[in-house]
Amino acid sequence: MAHVNQFVNDLDELFRKRTYWLRSKIGLKIPGQPPKITKIFIDKGILNLQERASYALANKLAKTEFKKYTHKKKAWHVKGHGVDEKKKVFEKWFIKEFPNLKSCVYVFWKNKKCIYVGRTGGGGSRPSSHFIKFWFKDVNRIDIFLSISASQTPKLECLAIHHFEPVRNKKKSATKKWTKECPLCALHKNIEKELRKIFKLR
Numbered sequence: 001m002a003h004v005n006q007f008v009n010d011l012d013e014l015f016r017k018r019t020y021w022l023r024s025k026i027g028l029k030i031p032g033q034p035p036k037i038t039k040i041f042i043d044k045g046i047l048n049l050q051e052r053a054s055y056a057l058a059n060k061l062a063k064t065e066f067k068k069y070t071h072k073k074k075a076w077h078v079k080g081h082g083v084d085e086k087k088k089v090f091e092k093w094f095i096k097e098f099p100n101l102k103s104c105v106y107v108f109w110k111n112k113k114c115i116y117v118g119r120t121g122g123g124g125s126r127p128s129s130h131f132i133k134f135w136f137k138d139v140n141r142i143d144i145f146l147s148i149s150a151s152q153t154p155k156l157e158c159l160a161i162h163h164f165e166p167v168r169n170k171k172k173s174a175t176k177k178w179t180k181e182c183p184l185c186a187l188h189k190n191i192e193k194e195l196r197k198i199f200k201l202r
Helices: 002-018 020-025 039-069 082-097 125-132 134-138 153-164 183-198
Strands: 070-077 104-110 113-120 141-147
Touching: 002 020, 002 039, 002 183, 039 070, 039 153, 039 183, 070 082, 082 125, 082 141, 104 125, 104 153, 113 125, 113 134, 113 153, 125 134, 141 153, 153 183
Parallel strands: none
Antiparallel strands: 070 141, 104 113, 104 141
């Protein structure tokens, strides 16, 4: 609820700054210097509100969508010495747990800190391909979420990135025309669209 209240407060503050000139013209005395309404100002306001929306909704949306569109979750605790042995142990475990895998999201953890989020439409070789990366030495657990449909997987991956905030993901989830859109990304687009209209510059 705190993030929702902060979103509303930030939106109200943005509106007050945008309408400063109008309120001052009718004689309202407003302390301080008049704000400069520029493209940078609007862009910063949009980004801030998108972040507030993420903080407010990411957890709820992720829980709801994962409950609907995944039907199995398994955790693998990193075992073995050296990259080759760890890959071998992991891929053997993966085949045993997911013999008929079609699509899944995987999440790498260091205790409670999310390191990386990814997805695959094949076997365990995709998650294990990250074992050679320098940051993998910090990973001690991998969560696998089996998706009910390949079309849902990019959306689930994107929501996991929003919710878990992995430190090693550089880009948002890639999507294709036939895949489902992340509801939080859709909200971000609508926030930007509405604010561009409300705070349109002359």
